[in-house]
Amino acid sequence: MGRWGTVALAALAVVATACSPGSAEPATSDEASPSTTRTPRITDDSGRPPVTFDPCYDIPDDVMNAAGYDAGKKELADMPMGTYTFLGCAYEGTVSIPGVLARYDLNILSGNVTLEEEQDKNGHVAVPTVINGRPALLEVDPGNVETCRYVLETNFGVVILSRLYQKDHSGPVPQSEWCNEFEQTISTIEPFIQN
Template sequence: MRRIRNILLALLVIVIAPVATSCSSGSDNPHHPAGSDQATSSTATQSARPTLTSPKLQPPSQDNKYTASTGRPKIVFDPCTWISDETIQKAGFDGTSRERGKDLIAEYSFLVCHFSSQMRDLSVLSGNATWEEDLRKVGSYSEPITVNGREALLVHDPDTHRGCQVDLRTKVGFVQIAVDLTTRAPQTLNPCDGITDIASTIEPEIGKDN
């Protein structure tokens, strides 16, 4: 079962718990493949680059009374509409499994997308919690790395034995690339095997300006 990583929830729960029900927006509707249909999106991310246009994939507005009170920058990179099927397939996942997760638009905001394969599920989260806030939460059990020249963390969560994640620094916060082993995966499979390759494949989709 796909899920938002525990470490992300730990980062957010103190601040957003009182308001998450009223201000978060998301959907678990299955994806109908958008194929090669691409156009310039006019969504709340105000992206200047082509994005997937399936209505079921579009991100929610980042304008509400909670986001307005924080002064945090809007998230630009939306994983569900910016990452191509080709990139997801190169990373080892099924592009047609693309599914928008439960986006969180609050004091901290995160846009969420899920993908799957036989052995692993993939979640990509793009948020505006700062890199410094992420470091305070996970730095004690993370290994600093670089991914295609981008500052990153390989997170070894001691409470997670079937999952692994890489956090990539962005101008507005960070992108989290998290994998979880499925029930079909052998118990001997290390969830961190190959995760830096997955991150390296996905990272260019964030864009050099983000």
Template sequence: MTAGRTGAAITGTLIVLASLSACTASSPNSESTDEAPSTPTATTRVPRLVDESDRPLVAFDPCLDIPDDVLAAAGYDPNSQDNTDFAATHYTMLGCSYDGVLKFPGVAAYALTVRSANFDWAIELQKTADNGDDVIPSEIAGRRALLKTNLSLPERCGMSVETSYGVLIFAQVLFGKGGTRVPEAQWCTGLEDTAERIVAVLDDFESHTR
């Protein structure tokens, strides 16, 4: 009888161990080497404004994507940022303006507006022609660009630079001292350098969002 009980006990123990082993193998918390690692999903930032057209989204937002140190190096106060967005049903322009901090002869103050638009280069050329701007074709970092002035808008200078989604538009305005108008030869002073600094940021931005 003792031998029979001992044999039964051993058999029962083996059954319990086998059951525990099976439970451990099928536990949902156990790691499986056959499972493929999850792939992170890339996310795209939704622009602050979106129009009703089928144009590309405005990817580069001057108000969010231009670093403070770049603005400061170009001679502008990042803390003076003021929103200049323009929303329409058929296109979008995201933009901000900044006050200048450098001193120039005969200039009491100056400011810069940077707008990022999703209309294409052909439309920008047409807008420029319609405005009667005096244009100097240029190039910045391999991108088509236009330097623009207009005698009907004194003390102002503009620059347009082509982007992957549309156009980046720079507008500089100067204010002469004592009511004296700043000479035309100075209207565009520093604008091309500023545009080059910001386009370098755009290049880096687009290289990471393609």
């Protein structure tokens, strides 16, 4: 995982609140029609573009629920880093296979680092790909066990979707299973990401 991904995920774990961002109008839609761009919750002093896609507010709850994540328990975090910013949202999965899978957890980070910067940091585990026509990276790092990441390019930077396989058994999960069916989830979420 890249330096900013590690820092941002650590910050997400530390500062995520237990409350859902439900005090704002939740995004609900059966269609992939991105919401109006809002003023970013936070900005940094880097001169980088503002992060205009907020994963906790701009992905409809019904889309996340249908993808197997409990949108009612999503947690948000503000992460101004000075030289870059990440807006994060954490979801707990609802899919369970007793003796195999407890659930998949999902962290979505929207940040103003570039896809090229991410490639420079994680090129050793990154494979270029395309999701719905959008340039992306697939990252499977053997050192980040049971985690699959997609990094999608945006006009402000990137959106990182990192899924953790919470196993329901002892022993390792084969690396070949870390990304099972995750691309389908990413393809469902991608249309809501403002360019």
